[in-house]
Amino acid sequence: xxxxxxHLFIYVLFALFYLTSCQxxxxxxxTPNDQETIVANSTLANLMGRTTANYGAADDILDESSCxxxxxxxxxxISDITFTIETQSDLDELENLLNYTTSEDNVLDFxxxxxxxxxxxxxxxxxxxxxxxxxINACVEDETxxxxxxxxxxxxxxxxxxxxxxxxxxxxxxxxxSLYGFLDGLExxxxxxxxxxxxxxxxxYANGETTEVNTNQELxxxxxxxxxxxxxNNCTEDSVASQLEDCQWKISxxxxxxxxxxxxxxxxxxxTFAVFQDGSSxxxxxxxxxxxxxxxxxxxxxxxxxxxxxDWKIVECDDETIQFIKGEQTxxxxxxxxxxxxxxxxDISTILQECPWDFSDGTGNFENxxxxxxxxxxxxxxxxxxxxxxxGGWNLSVDEEGIILIFSELTAFQDxxxxxxxxxxxxxxxxxxxxxxxxxxxxxxxxxxxFNCFDNYELVxxxxxxxxxxxxxxxxxxxxxxxxxxxxxxxxxTLIDAETNVNALINTEAYEATGSxxxxxxxxxxxxxxxxxxxxxxIECNYFECFQSFDAVLETCYSDAxxxxxxxxxxxxxxxxxxxxxxxxxxxxxxxxxxxxxIANPISYSTAELNTTIYTRVEINGMVxxxxxxxxxxNCNAGxxxxxxxxxxxxxxxxxxxxxxxxxxxxxxxxxFEQDTEIVVIYTDTITINxxxxxxxxxxxxxxxxxxxxxxxxQAINGSWLVVECTANQLVLHxxxxxxxxxxLDRTCE
Numbered sequence: 001x002x003x004x005x006x007h008l009f010i011y012v013l014f015a016l017f018y019l020t021s022c023q024x025x026x027x028x029x030x031t032p033n034d035q036e037t038i039v040a041n042s043t044l045a046n047l048m049g050r051t052t053a054n055y056g057a058a059d060d061i062l063d064e065s066s067c068x069x070x071x072x073x074x075x076x077x078i079s080d081i082t083f084t085i086e087t088q089s090d091l092d093e094l095e096n097l098l099n100y101t102t103s104e105d106n107v108l109d110f111x112x113x114x115x116x117x118x119x120x121x122x123x124x125x126x127x128x129x130x131x132x133x134x135x136i137n138a139c140v141e142d143e144t145x146x147x148x149x150x151x152x153x154x155x156x157x158x159x160x161x162x163x164x165x166x167x168x169x170x171x172x173x174x175x176x177x178s179l180y181g182f183l184d185g186l187e188x189x190x191x192x193x194x195x196x197x198x199x200x201x202x203x204x205y206a207n208g209e210t211t212e213v214n215t216n217q218e219l220x221x222x223x224x225x226x227x228x229x230x231x232x233n234n235c236t237e238d239s240v241a242s243q244l245e246d247c248q249w250k251i252s253x254x255x256x257x258x259x260x261x262x263x264x265x266x267x268x269x270x271x272t273f274a275v276f277q278d279g280s281s282x283x284x285x286x287x288x289x290x291x292x293x294x295x296x297x298x299x300x301x302x303x304x305x306x307x308x309x310x311d312w313k314i315v316e317c318d319d320e321t322i323q324f325i326k327g328e329q330t331x332x333x334x335x336x337x338x339x340x341x342x343x344x345x346x347d348i349s350t351i352l353q354e355c356p357w358d359f360s361d362g363t364g365n366f367e368n369x370x371x372x373x374x375x376x377x378x379x380x381x382x383x384x385x386x387x388x389x390x391x392g393g394w395n396l397s398v399d400e401e402g403i404i405l406i407f408s409e410l411t412a413f414q415d416x417x418x419x420x421x422x423x424x425x426x427x428x429x430x431x432x433x434x435x436x437x438x439x440x441x442x443x444x445x446x447x448x449x450x451f452n453c454f455d456n457y458e459l460v461x462x463x464x465x466x467x468x469x470x471x472x473x474x475x476x477x478x479x480x481x482x483x484x485x486x487x488x489x490x491x492x493x494t495l496i497d498a499e500t501n502v503n504a505l506i507n508t509e510a511y512e513a514t515g516s517x518x519x520x521x522x523x524x525x526x527x528x529x530x531x532x533x534x535x536x537x538x539i540e541c542n543y544f545e546c547f548q549s550f551d552a553v554l555e556t557c558y559s560d561a562x563x564x565x566x567x568x569x570x571x572x573x574x575x576x577x578x579x580x581x582x583x584x585x586x587x588x589x590x591x592x593x594x595x596x597x598x599i600a601n602p603i604s605y606s607t608a609e610l611n612t613t614i615y616t617r618v619e620i621n622g623m624v625x626x627x628x629x630x631x632x633x634x635n636c637n638a639g640x641x642x643x644x645x646x647x648x649x650x651x652x653x654x655x656x657x658x659x660x661x662x663x664x665x666x667x668x669x670x671x672x673f674e675q676d677t678e679i680v681v682i683y684t685d686t687i688t689i690n691x692x693x694x695x696x697x698x699x700x701x702x703x704x705x706x707x708x709x710x711x712x713x714x715q716a717i718n719g720s721w722l723v724v725e726c727t728a729n730q731l732v733l734h735x736x737x738x739x740x741x742x743x744x745l746d747r748t749c750e
Contacts, residue, residue: 067139150226462541546576
């Protein structure tokens with residue numbers, strides 16, 4: 001065990017003052033009188049020391065001793081649960097937790113070693129429980145030691161004089177510990193120095209008020225007044241507001257309207273309040289606030305009940321009772337807390353809406369379901385990550401049994417869930433409900449499902465001529481995620497920007513980069529967040545690979561009576577054009593290169609030539625290439641089959657549509673032709689269609705007819721088709737009404 005002093009440097013400081021007076025230029029000032037100097041062990045020095053001493057009682061919830069405090073952070077264990085206490089706020093939460101648990105659960109164990117700090121800021125390292133107990137048992141409380149109801153406003157300064165009353169230095173003080181050490185050093189100083197406080201000096205009281213003093217006497221009086229009233233004022237603005245939120249409150253006295261006696265008020269942390277009587281809400285939700293004016297504290301109620309609204313002056317308060325006056329009226333509120341709950345009604349309302357909740361009735365039911373409590377009273381029950389949810393409503397109420405959670409108007413699970421559930425256990429992430437002999441356990445699941453929805457991403461895009469690529473960050477990351485929990489996404493170029501949530505990218509749907517790593521920040525509704533990496537890769541792509549992969553040829557049938565032949569030019573590259581930015585058609589290659597005189601109506605292009613070439617200009621990502629389309633007029637009757645030939649080979653085996661205008665999107669359909677019944681059975685793995693078919697001999701050749709093909713996509717084959725090519729294993733058909741539309745049938749014999 002070792003002890004050390006934190007203000008040893010003060011003693012060294014005074015020695016430096018003395019040496020400085022021998023070396024530096026001497027400044028002549030007015031000699032301070034006795035009322036202006038700070039003398040060791042004087043009344044003022046002692047009052048200032050008590051004000052700045054380390055207040056050991058501030059953490060009595062930890063060490064049960066006002067003689068010292070425990071240095072933070074410190075790790076403790078309560079009921080096998082480990083907590084790390086880092087701030088005064090953590091101490092307040094610990095006190096609330098212990099107040100709501102039974103004495104048997106209040107055993108607090110430190111993770112040693114710990115350091116304790118005494119009123120003079122000296123420290124001792126404690127190695128075990130026995131050593132700590134010895135210091136606790138040796139503590140003799142002295143209520144006159146520390147004054148914690150007033151604080152100095154820093155910085156403040158002292159003037160230091162030598163024995164000849166020459167100013168040798170000005171000392172700037174920034175905090176309580178430095179001031180305590182400075183005052184303590186006055187007693188130990190062996191040099192003949194004189195110290196005076198530089199006014200004005202400001203003080204801040206526990207109720208938030210400040211005062212300014214200009215003399216030693218004013219300072220002494222201000223500290224003494226604070227010390228006298230230190231433990232008498234529980235009705236400060238902050239303490240009343242916190243007290244009102246802790247539990248519900250019942251009106252025990254109401255002078256002007258006795259009918260209000262017995263109703264309960266619930267003050268929520270969002271500055272609204274509700275009125276209840278016998279567990280039923282009057283559906284009055286108003287606003288509330290606490291304010292201080294001229295040293296007096298007021299509760300302001302903005303309510304639909306005119307008599308209840310207004311500014312109520314707080315005239316007396318303790319842990320369980322607050323007394324108010326408003327004009328001639330008097331109102332007394334008594335605190336009504338559920339002793340067996342860790343949560344107030346306001347707490348429950350808040351934590352229910354923070355995150356989704358997993359729930360179970362102990363039998364394995366609902367293990368994949370989650371509840372979401374929306375602020376407008378809507379309830380959603382979802383399964384897994386499903387977007388569709390069971391709807392309903394929720395509400396909180398109070399009756400003689402305690403706090404009630406009500407499920408209503410559910411679209412499913414009505415028998416299992418609807419009704420009034422009494423809350424019998426509650427903490428920040430778990431709530432136990434009881435309805436008759438049923439039990440329901442809710443477990444808060446703020447972030448696990450949310451953050452599990454996301455991962456690191458790698459996006460790949462083709463580089464343009466400048467070497468960069470355009471990435472749709474939204475579509476390729478959060479656009480692929482279906483997450484039940486609400487969240488706020490943002491994209492950042494650096495990790496530090498993502499962690500501090502600054503400089504979020506704006507154009508996330510068209511973000512241009514040459515290849516880099518950026519960061520996706522996912523923030524939950526409670527403020528927790530995680531950062532995910534997005535790797536952007538640019539690659540060299542052949543945008544025109546599809547166009548280069550085949551020779552485009554369009555054919556139509558020759559006819560003696562036909563002067564012009566029609567072609568549907570876009571059919572030639574129909575599989576490739578969706579990936580292109582601009583596609584246009586030209587009669588000459590020079591026109592295509594220069595992008596002049598494009599064909600006005602490429603869907604119905606007419607020509608008298610029997611064999612000609614059209615040029616397709618394709619633009620992708622600012623790059624251009626030209627591709628030819630060969631247009632041929634052929635003798636469709638050459639080498640054709642008779643009607644009997646066609647009927648015979650169709651009925652022999654199964655057939656597939658291997659091409660429809662150059663596309664293979666109908667290849668999965670199987671066609672079985674029944675010759676005697678004129679029925680063609682069209683089927684896939686999932687559907688079967690009984691359609692009609694026929695053949696006829698015309699002057700132009702054999703025509704195959706399809707009828708009653710009712711399913712989407714395949715219904716495009718309805719109508720009459722001229723056989724333009726015929727072999728035992730393949731038929732090429734052109735639509736009688738539009739010869740540019742082509743079907744290729746291939747035979748498959750098992």
